[in-house]
Amino acid sequence: MNVVHFCRFGKVSESLLRELPSAVLGRVPKDLIQISIESTELDPPTNSYVPNRLQYLADFFLGVLEQHVPSGDHGFALVNLDLFVSKLNFVFGVAQYGGNAIVALPRLNPAFYGGPEDPELFFQRVAKETLHELGHVFGLEHCRNYCVMRFSNSLGDTDRKPDSFCSTCFSELAK
Numbered sequence: 001m002n003v004v005h006f007c008r009f010g011k012v013s014e015s016l017l018r019e020l021p022s023a024v025l026g027r028v029p030k031d032l033i034q035i036s037i038e039s040t041e042l043d044p045p046t047n048s049y050v051p052n053r054l055q056y057l058a059d060f061f062l063g064v065l066e067q068h069v070p071s072g073d074h075g076f077a078l079v080n081l082d083l084f085v086s087k088l089n090f091v092f093g094v095a096q097y098g099g100n101a102i103v104a105l106p107r108l109n110p111a112f113y114g115g116p117e118d119p120e121l122f123f124q125r126v127a128k129e130t131l132h133e134l135g136h137v138f139g140l141e142h143c144r145n146y147c148v149m150r151f152s153n154s155l156g157d158t159d160r161k162p163d164s165f166c167s168t169c170f171s172e173l174a175k
């Protein structure tokens with residue numbers, strides 16, 4: 001059993017953090033992961049902020065998680081800040097194979113685009129991106145099937161993909 005510590009950086013609603021595991025555990029092979037919730041707010045790494053982009057470099061957050069979780073375990077964090085990585089304008093999430101993962105919340109929120117709040121849609125998007133990044137942590141690559149492991153280049157891609165793994169990816173995870 002792999003232990004995944006669910007954490008948050010900065011201001012992230014605790015109820016979101018607590019509701020997420022049930023959306024994940026019902027969709028992965030039984031006995032793949034055990035989730036431990038950590039409600040302490042981790043401080044965003046100050047060196048990650050890039051003022052001329054008004055964004056944060058995702059890599060530093062993964063570094064903090066790596067230091068934070070016990071070795072052999074995995075860390076997963078929700079980050080309520082706009083993240084990017086080199087060569088991409090923004091990311092919904094980032095993962096390291098066999099390591100840790102993060103999901104950035106702002107661009108998953110309908111309110112970011114000036115739309116009305118939609119907590120249900122927002123939660124669905126967060127759940128999909130969380131499953132996707134955890135899929136990478138446990139060895140999956142992008143998938144062309146109707147599958148949560150489809151690459152999301154835009155929010156439309158995220159909304160169109162399902163909130164579960166295709167049978168191929170699911171059986172990969174079960175190995």
Ligand SMILES: [Zn+2]
Pocket residue numbers: 132136142151
């Ligand atoms: Zn991906």
Ligand SMILES: [Zn+2]
Pocket residue numbers: 143144145146147148149165166167168169170
């Ligand atoms: Zn798949």
